[in-house]
Amino acid sequence: MMLFWKEWREAIRTLPIAMVILAVVVYTEMPNRSTNPSNLPEALSRSLALWGSVYALVLGLLQTWGEQRTDVRGWLFSHPVARWQSYWSKTVAAFLVHFVAMLVPWTIAYVWLARVAPPTRPADPQMLIPGFWCYLAAFSFHPATVWMMARPSRWLGSKTVVLVPAIAVTALAYFAFMTFWATWAVALILGAVAFFVLAFPAIAQHTFVRQSNQPPLASDGTLASRLAGAGVIASVLVVGGVATAFVGVTMSNLVQPASDGMIESHRYMPDGRLVRTREKYIWDEELGGSEYKVQSASFASPQNSDADEVALTDRQIAELIQPASMSPMKPQDQHPPFRAIDTSTYHERAFGLTWFCHDDGYYLAYVDPSSVTADEPLLAMTLDRSGFGSTGQPFASHDPLSQYRMAILRFADSPWNKTVGLVDQDGIYEAMIKEQKMRVVAKMPIDEISFSPSLGDRGATALVLHDYELTLHAMESTEPGVPLPPAYERNDRNTAYAPMPTFALSRPTPITLPADWFAQPEMAVNSNWISHHYLDRGEDGFDLIREAYGSFVKSLHIDNAGQVVSQETYLIPRVPTQTPADALVATVAPPVFAVGFGGLSQRPWAADSSVVISQPWLFNLALSLGALAHGGLAWWLTNLACRRRALSTRCSVAWKCFSLLAGWITPLAVLSVHPRIAQTSCHECDRLIRVDSEHCPHCAANWCPPQKTGIEVFSRST
Numbered sequence: 001m002m003l004f005w006k007e008w009r010e011a012i013r014t015l016p017i018a019m020v021i022l023a024v025v026v027y028t029e030m031p032n033r034s035t036n037p038s039n040l041p042e043a044l045s046r047s048l049a050l051w052g053s054v055y056a057l058v059l060g061l062l063q064t065w066g067e068q069r070t071d072v073r074g075w076l077f078s079h080p081v082a083r084w085q086s087y088w089s090k091t092v093a094a095f096l097v098h099f100v101a102m103l104v105p106w107t108i109a110y111v112w113l114a115r116v117a118p119p120t121r122p123a124d125p126q127m128l129i130p131g132f133w134c135y136l137a138a139f140s141f142h143p144a145t146v147w148m149m150a151r152p153s154r155w156l157g158s159k160t161v162v163l164v165p166a167i168a169v170t171a172l173a174y175f176a177f178m179t180f181w182a183t184w185a186v187a188l189i190l191g192a193v194a195f196f197v198l199a200f201p202a203i204a205q206h207t208f209v210r211q212s213n214q215p216p217l218a219s220d221g222t223l224a225s226r227l228a229g230a231g232v233i234a235s236v237l238v239v240g241g242v243a244t245a246f247v248g249v250t251m252s253n254l255v256q257p258a259s260d261g262m263i264e265s266h267r268y269m270p271d272g273r274l275v276r277t278r279e280k281y282i283w284d285e286e287l288g289g290s291e292y293k294v295q296s297a298s299f300a301s302p303q304n305s306d307a308d309e310v311a312l313t314d315r316q317i318a319e320l321i322q323p324a325s326m327s328p329m330k331p332q333d334q335h336p337p338f339r340a341i342d343t344s345t346y347h348e349r350a351f352g353l354t355w356f357c358h359d360d361g362y363y364l365a366y367v368d369p370s371s372v373t374a375d376e377p378l379l380a381m382t383l384d385r386s387g388f389g390s391t392g393q394p395f396a397s398h399d400p401l402s403q404y405r406m407a408i409l410r411f412a413d414s415p416w417n418k419t420v421g422l423v424d425q426d427g428i429y430e431a432m433i434k435e436q437k438m439r440v441v442a443k444m445p446i447d448e449i450s451f452s453p454s455l456g457d458r459g460a461t462a463l464v465l466h467d468y469e470l471t472l473h474a475m476e477s478t479e480p481g482v483p484l485p486p487a488y489e490r491n492d493r494n495t496a497y498a499p500m501p502t503f504a505l506s507r508p509t510p511i512t513l514p515a516d517w518f519a520q521p522e523m524a525v526n527s528n529w530i531s532h533h534y535l536d537r538g539e540d541g542f543d544l545i546r547e548a549y550g551s552f553v554k555s556l557h558i559d560n561a562g563q564v565v566s567q568e569t570y571l572i573p574r575v576p577t578q579t580p581a582d583a584l585v586a587t588v589a590p591p592v593f594a595v596g597f598g599g600l601s602q603r604p605w606a607a608d609s610s611v612v613i614s615q616p617w618l619f620n621l622a623l624s625l626g627a628l629a630h631g632g633l634a635w636w637l638t639n640l641a642c643r644r645r646a647l648s649t650r651c652s653v654a655w656k657c658f659s660l661l662a663g664w665i666t667p668l669a670v671l672s673v674h675p676r677i678a679q680t681s682c683h684e685c686d687r688l689i690r691v692d693s694e695h696c697p698h699c700a701a702n703w704c705p706p707q708k709t710g711i712e713v714f715s716r717s718t
Contacts, residue, residue, distance in 0.1 A: 003085060007093035011059060015097050018055050023105035025051055030109060033369045033378060037123045044131035045177065048102070049170050052138030055101065059094040060145025064208075083209040087146070091201060094142050102135050119377040122356040122364055130177035137173035140166040140196050143204035147228075150207040158672040164235035169196050203228045232673050240665030244590070262295065266553070266572070267320040268535055272543045274300040274553055274570050275312060275320060294320060303521060303552075303569045323533035323545050326450040326465060329396075329425040353380055361394025361424075383431060385424075387438035396424040421503075423449055428462075430502055442473070442505050448532055451475065453484065455534075456541045456560040460484045462505055463534060468513045470544060472562065473505040509562045513544075521552050521569050541565070590663035591627040591634075634659040634666055641667035645674040646690045648697060 029044045031037030110125050117123040144166035153159040206224035262278050269275060276299075279292040297312040297320065312320075353365040362384035369378060386393040421441075422429040428441040428449075448465040455461040460475035477484050482501035529549035536542050541559040553570040638659040642652035647670075659666035679688040684701035695702050 004089040004093060007063065007089045008096070011063070011093045011097040014055075014059065014062070015101055018097075018101040019104060022048070022051060022055075022102055023108075026105045026109050030113070031121050031123050033120055035121075037121060037127070040123060041127045041130045041177070044128060045134040045174050048131045048135040049138050049174055052098070052102065052135040053141045053166070053170055056094070056098055056139045056141035057145050059098060060142045060149070063090045063094065064146055064149040084205055087205045087208045090146070091143065091204070095139060098139050098142070099136070102132070106132055106135075118364055119379045121378065122366060130174075133177065134170065134173050137196065138170050140169040140200055143200045146204040147200075147207045147231075150204075152675040153672070154676065155671070161235045161239060161672055162232060164238050165195075165200065165231055168238070169200075199227055199231075203231055229673055233669050236669040236672050237662065237665055240662075240668060244665075263292070265292070266300065267294065267297070267322055268543075269316070270319060270321060270537065271540070272535060272537055272555060272557060274555065274568075276300045277320070300570050303571050321535070323535040323543070324450060324452060326448040326463065326532040326534065327423070328448050328531075329423060329446045358391070358394075360391070361396070362391045381436065383438070385429065385438070388431075388436040395422065396426045421451075428505070432502070439502070441503070444471075450534065452534070452536060455536055456538065458560070465532060468515070468517065470511045470513060472509040472511070474507040475503050476506060477501045478504050511558060511562050511564070513556070514564070514567060517546065517554065517556070520548070521554075521571065590665065591631045591660060630663050631660045634663045637664065637667040638670060641670040643688075644676075645670060646677050646679055646688060647674060 025047045026044070029040065029047060031040060106128065110128050113123060113128065114125040117125070141163070144163050147162045148159055151159055151162065202224040206228055262280050265277050265279050267275050267277055275297045277294045277297040279294050281290055282293050294317050297317050299310045299312065353367060356364045356366070358364060362382055364382055365380045366378045367380050372378065381388050382391050384390050384393045385395055422431055423446065425446050427443040427446070430439045430441055431437075432439070444464065445466045446464055447467070450463045452461050452463065453459075455463070455472070458472065458474060462473040462475055464471045464473065475484060479501040484501065484503060531547055531549075533545040533547060534542055535545060537557075539560070541557065544556040544558060546554040546556075550572055552572060555568045555570070557565045557567070559565050635656050638656050639652070642655055647655070655666060655670055662669070678691045680691050681687070682689050682696040682699065682701060683704040685696060685699040687696070687698045689696050689698070693703065
């Protein structure tokens with residue numbers, strides 16, 4: 001206990017300045033009344049992860065730097081104190097100081113934000129939780145620093161490479177909270193925490209106790225010893241992998257020809273025929289912005305058709321159109337669970353308010369801060385399925401408003417707009433903003449939905465997809481003299497800000513889809529980006545389109561009577577993505593990855609792969625020769641590294657076999673894992689052997705004692 005208080009008194013000296021720095025960091029990230037706190041979880045997590053890492057690194061250096069001196073360590077360990085007690089006293093004291101430094105400013109920020117939000121700003125206190133966990137994960141730099149300082153390495157790179165696991169743990173905690181929010185992401189977080197709690201301190205303790213001697217003690221074969229070796233190897237592999245990726249990208253940019261900026265895509269003729277296109281992103285004078293323009297096009301051939309593709313004329317290219325999209329209504333995890341209010345994609349201002357969607361499924365509307373005094377709240381109203389001023393009945397989709405903006409029911413900043421259409425998977429609603437009233441337009445199950453100002457000869461139509469049934473609903477304005485708005489045109493402000501009246505649905509027409517509509521065609525590339533669209537063909541009805549990006553297109557032609565007329569299936573030809581030059585670039589990577597990439601990309605079931613190889617025989621030849629050359633060079637370099645470290649024959653063979661898999665990274669791992677050992681020349685074969693060897697591993701000669709000079713004193717114990 002006395003040893004702990006000693007370490008506590010030394011570590012707590014850094015607490016005031018650390019707490020001030022962290023308080024300033026938290027204060028600068030807090031949102032005010034005039035800012036949009038869209039990046040609060042990300043920004044706070046980045047800042048706290050960075051400064052938490054720096055503080056843990058500083059604590060580790062202050063606790064171990066002075067003890068690297070031989071006289072200091074001799075004095076410390078001459079006392080009746082076990083080395084593991086010294087290590088855990090340092091670690092526990094450092095963790096408590098590190099934790100308290102953050103706890104005070106973070107708690108103050110949490111209490112303050114809970115008091116002022118959401119009435120004064122679209123934020124929530126739980127948006128601060130990811131930052132707190134990222135800060136705790138950053139403490140992994142402390143045991144990593146102890147591990148680094150206790151390692152018997154002279155080269156700076158070999159000594160500091162063990163900081164890589166700490167960087168990985170901190171980065172994993174950040175990206176797990178900010179990027180992933182599925183169940184498997186939680187498993188990743190728990191795995192990182194388990195590694196931090198169990199493996200890291202155990203490795204640091206082993207290194208501090210066993211390897212901080214001069215010379216280091218022999219390995220005791222414990223789990224911590226094996227983890228330490230595996231951790232160093234993994235760190236070297238990570239560093240080598242990053243270097244390999246950098247070199248590979250650089251070489252790829254050198255060997256690949258300059259891109260012409262063209263992309264492969266597809267569009268449609270007004271009669272529903274699919275057209276393959278090559279498009280380029282260029283400036284449009286009429287639109288006043290950039291968009292993709294078709295440079296060349298050809299008619300696509302349906303599946304199982306032998307017809308050749310025919311190029312389109314310039315006049316036909318000018319007629320190409322893109323279908324309208326249907327919006328999925330099933331709830332989706334749009335944001336991490338700790339971003340309670342979606343401020344990253346907040347909606348355009350409407351009715352003098354700025355609207356935000358809460359993660360629980362309701363809306364919050366805020367007034368402009370410049371229009372009220374500093375003492376007045378900014379929150380003007382809330383909106384859920386039951387109406388205004390309520391949050392107890394959330395919508396059944398994450399953000400029904402953003403889904404609806406893809407249709408003609410727009411949420412525009414228009415003084416004439418009286419109503420806002422909202423959709424979730426249970427129905428369609430109307431929100432009359434000025435009157436603050438909510439009306440249920442229709443209760444129905446909805447998987448996907450879209451609204452068309454005209455569909456064949458039907459006029460305004462709502463298309464609702466549920467299971468295997470597509471239902472067409474006629475849309476009618478319920479306000480005399482106020483028609484439904486026309487189709488939206490990006491370069492026409494009149495259609496963008498057309499008034500939206502209240503409306504009703506009538507005359508439903510159910511259309512049963514074919515049984516194989518949702519099935520994937522044979523030989524189609526697997527794709528997770530599947531969406532539904534529709535193409536209005538006027539007097540001929542319309543086409544319902546099921547499209548998998550980069551894979552296939554299904555087109556179902558439906559006439560104005562609601563009858564399915566025909567069905568076509570198109571496979572999207574795959575553009576070659578790998579060339580022989582890419583094979584040479586791939587040889588920079590470890591041979592196991594290069595060969596594995598080549599084998600997997602050409603497996604018998606490669607029809608469902610997005611990897612397409614041009615000139616496969618030349619690609620395979622380049623990949624094989626490059627992998628052999630890389631493996632041979634790695635074997636030779638690993639042999640030199642093993643001889644330099646005077647490793648046994650068994651250990652050398654294991655490392656050289658490993659080099660055939662890991663490549664040029666292996667000799668670096670050998671030099672990092674095995675410390676430099678004092679060596680001398682064998683008196684028989686004159687080759688270098690370790691000074692602690694009883695016999696030469698090369699010629700099996702026994703150790704030769706030094707010659708007698710006549711002054712030796714020998715005594716025999718009795």
